[in-house]
Amino acid sequence: MTSRAHESFYSQAELYDIAFSFKKYSAECDFMLAQFKKLIGRDASSWLELAAGPARHSLEMSKRGIEAHALDLSQAMVDFGTKLAKESDVALEYSQGDMCDFKLAERIDIAGLMIDSMSYVLTNESLYQHFDCVANALNDHGLYIIEMTHPKDVFGLEQTAKTEWEIEKNGTTVRTQWGDKSDTFDAVTQITDVTVRISSETAGQKTEFVDHAKQRSYTCTEFQALILASGRFELIAQYGAMNPAIDLHHKKAWRMISILRKKK
C-alpha cells in the first residue's frame, strides 16, 4: 500500500520547486556518483530518480552526460520536470507511475530516492514490491541510494530538518509548513496523518493549499532488517549526510543515507 501522497500539494509543482530550491542538487549528485565509482570501480552511465518531483537531480545527471530517467506518481510533477528538461535542453525520460509498481525497458547503473519519499511506502509488503521493482530496473551490482529522516528525528530526540520555512525566488514568496500539532500518529503502524501547507505570494496575489496524507516513519534497525529480508539488496554503507565524512553518529548527522547494492 502506498499513500495518496499529498497529491494536491505536489500538483503545485512550480511552488514545490521554489520551496525546495535550497537543496544542493549538484553536491548530492557528486556524492552519489563518487559512491558508484568507489564501489563499482567505474563511472555510472545511467541514472533513475524515483519519486522525482521536479527531477532536479536527474537534470543535473543529464547535464553531466549520464542517461537520465525519472518516475513520479504526480502527472503535474512529470509535466513540470519535462518542461525544465526542455528549457535546459537536456535529455530526460520522465514517466508517470508508482514506485512500488513499475518496469523499465532498460537497465540502469544507479537509482536514487530523495527527501524521505520512502515515507509514502506504508507497509512492509509495499516496500518489498518497491525493492523488487528497483532491483529489476538495475544492472547487476547496480546501486540504490536512499535519503531518509535521521533516526534521532524519528524518535523525537532532535529536529534535524526545518518543518516551516519561507523562500523568495523570482518575485514569488513561498511558505511551506510540513506537519501540524493536530496530526495523529499510530504507534502500531508508525504512520502519521501529515498536514502540509504551501502558500505563495506574487505581486500581491496570494494562494494557499492544504493537504493531508499518510507517511510512515522507519527506524534504522527496522530498515536494515527490511533490506535484508527483501533478499534483493545488500546494505553497503549508511551515512548521516551526503558526505562520506559524516557517519550516522556524527554530530552533524541530519539524514539517514543508505547505500544499497543489488544482489546478483
Ligand SMILES: C[S@@+](CC[C@H](N)C(=O)[O-])C[C@H]1O[C@@H](n2cnc3c(N)ncnc32)[C@H](O)[C@@H]1O
Ligand atoms: C518530497 S518529494 C521529492 C521530490 C524530489 N525527489 C526532490 O528531491 O525534490 C516526494 C515526491 O514523491 C512522489 N511520490 C509519492 N508517492 C509516490 C509513489 N508511490 N510513486 C512515485 N512517486 C511518488 C510525489 O508525487 C512527490 O513528487
